[in-house]
Amino acid sequence: MESWFKTCCICILLVFSFVTPTYSCFIEIHWRIFITNTITDNIVAHVQSGDDDLGNHTIPFNTNYSWEFCRRMDRRTLYFGSFWWGSKFQTFDLYNKDIDRFYHTSDARDDNCYWLVRPDGFWISRRNLAFPDSWNIMRSWTN
Numbered sequence: 001m002e003s004w005f006k007t008c009c010i011c012i013l014l015v016f017s018f019v020t021p022t023y024s025c026f027i028e029i030h031w032r033i034f035i036t037n038t039i040t041d042n043i044v045a046h047v048q049s050g051d052d053d054l055g056n057h058t059i060p061f062n063t064n065y066s067w068e069f070c071r072r073m074d075r076r077t078l079y080f081g082s083f084w085w086g087s088k089f090q091t092f093d094l095y096n097k098d099i100d101r102f103y104h105t106s107d108a109r110d111d112n113c114y115w116l117v118r119p120d121g122f123w124i125s126r127r128n129l130a131f132p133d134s135w136n137i138m139r140s141w142t143n
């Protein structure tokens with residue numbers, strides 16, 4: 001192997017070892033999605049994508065549930081969630097390419113997105129500010 005090539009490879013690896021966050025994504029963007037339950041009751045959340053099923057999780061009042069992933073280069077990463085609160089239910093996309101477009105902080109390689117679950121529905125924000133600053137409602141509960 002040419003020595004310039006080796007040097008080049010080592011440089012590239014060094015650069016990535018600095019820019020890559022703790023969760024190891026290579027050149028993809030690292031996303032962490034938080035779901036905070038503000039309902040004074042347990043809710044159950046089931047997050048899944050085509051090839052990643054995170055299973056059922058109970059989220060007690062005033063706690064977070066989060067998961068992370070490396071966004072696919074073709075931006076086809078999609079996670080949807082199903083939620084149960086007593087007899088109420090809802091299911092929708094928690095992360096898809098539109099959410100990526102609207103909620104990605106430009107230049108960030110390590111991005112967060114926040115969902116707030118309230119009795120009136122599901123709110124999203126790119127920052128975890130005190131409600132209602134910066135939050136947008138995306139869905140209500142069924143029935």
Ligand SMILES: *[C@@H]1O[C@H](CO)[C@@H](O)[C@H](O)[C@H]1NC(C)=O
Pocket residue numbers: 044046056084
């Ligand atoms: C997840 O929880 C909901 C609500 O409690 C339940 O109806 C559903 O069957 C559970 N799914 C699995 C795979 O356990």
Ligand SMILES: *[C@@H]1O[C@H](CO)[C@@H](O)[C@H](O)[C@H]1NC(C)=O
Pocket residue numbers: 034036062063064128
């Ligand atoms: C949820 O996680 C975010 C980000 O780490 C944090 O700022 C927030 O205080 C947490 N909320 C709760 C209710 O634990």
